[in-house]
Amino acid sequence: DGGITQSPKYLFRKEGQNVTLSCEQNLNHDAMYWYRQDPGQGLRLIYYSQIVNDFQKGDIAEGYSVSREKKESFPLTVTSAQKNPTAFYLCASFDRGRTEAFFGQGTRLTVV
Amino acid sequence: GQSLEQPSEVTAVEGAIVQINCTYQTSGFYGLSWYQQHDGGAPTFLSYNALDGLEETGRFSSFLSRSDSYGYLLLQELQMKDSASYFCAVRGSGANNLFFGTGTRLTVIP
Numbered sequence: 001d002g003g004i005t006q007s008p009k010y011l012f013r014k015e016g017q018n019v020t021l022s023c024e025q026n027l028n029h030d031a032m033y034w035y036r037q038d039p040g041q042g043l044r045l046i047y048y049s050q051i052v053n054d055f056q057k058g059d060i061a062e063g064y065s066v067s068r069e070k071k072e073s074f075p076l077t078v079t080s081a082q083k084n085p086t087a088f089y090l091c092a093s094f095d096r097g098r099t100e101a102f103f104g105q106g107t108r109l110t111v112v
Numbered sequence: 113g114q115s116l117e118q119p120s121e122v123t124a125v126e127g128a129i130v131q132i133n134c135t136y137q138t139s140g141f142y143g144l145s146w147y148q149q150h151d152g153g154a155p156t157f158l159s160y161n162a163l164d165g166l167e168e169t170g171r172f173s174s175f176l177s178r179s180d181s182y183g184y185l186l187l188q189e190l191q192m193k194d195s196a197s198y199f200c201a202v203r204g205s206g207a208n209n210l211f212f213g214t215g216t217r218l219t220v221i222p
Contacts, residue, residue: 031210033210035212040217041214041215042199042212042213042214042215043155043199043212043215045211045212048209048210090154090155092155092210094210099143099145099157099160099162100145100157100160101145101147101155101157101201101210102157103154103155103156104154105153105154106152106153106154
């Protein structure tokens with residue numbers, strides 16, 4: 001079955017540590033997105049990529065980095081420069097010719 | 113840039129009808145989507161409007177007026193399981209840009 005997979009589901013980060021969140025899709029979608037969601041809040045766009053080897057900053061890119069070396073994969077690194085990283089992170093993919101975005105089940109990141 | 117506005121909270125009675133509004137500003141517009149998210153879960157797609165008018169999918173309907181930059185989601189015959197957050201989203205300039213509103217938390221009460 002086609003879908004989008006995020007891992008891990010829960011992640012704990014120590015102060016000053018970089019962590020990488022995985023996002024893989026087998027839907028053959030060109031566009032992929034990373035969103036951050038804080039409790040009771042909406043989805044804020046971190047980065048998006050419309051094609052392999054290209055990505056764009058969203059509204060809250062500071063302290064985050066991404067890569068898009070393969071169509072299927074769009075990993076997000078939360079760097080030590082992100083001072084308040086505790087949040088729920090959602091990855092999504094989208095096909096230009098369709099209307100529906102598909103989401104992974106999310107990664108809940110906590111700073112300890 | 114893009115901006116979307118939705119009410120933050122709505123409460124309705126089981127069996128009733130509720131309307132969740134969304135106004136948007138965007139440079140370039142391809143369509144307005146609606147997503148449902150239960151607590152701790154991933155958003156799931158509900159509906160999409162590219163043209164003016166009403167789209168109906170079972171108990172859910174979505175409306176769009178491009179001239180007013182406005183849309184709404186209409187939920188009929190509310191059930192307790194409809195308690196969730198509902199997000200509107202716009203596809204803006206760049207074709208694959210997808211931006212979400214801040215979400216409306218719907219609480220259905222008996």
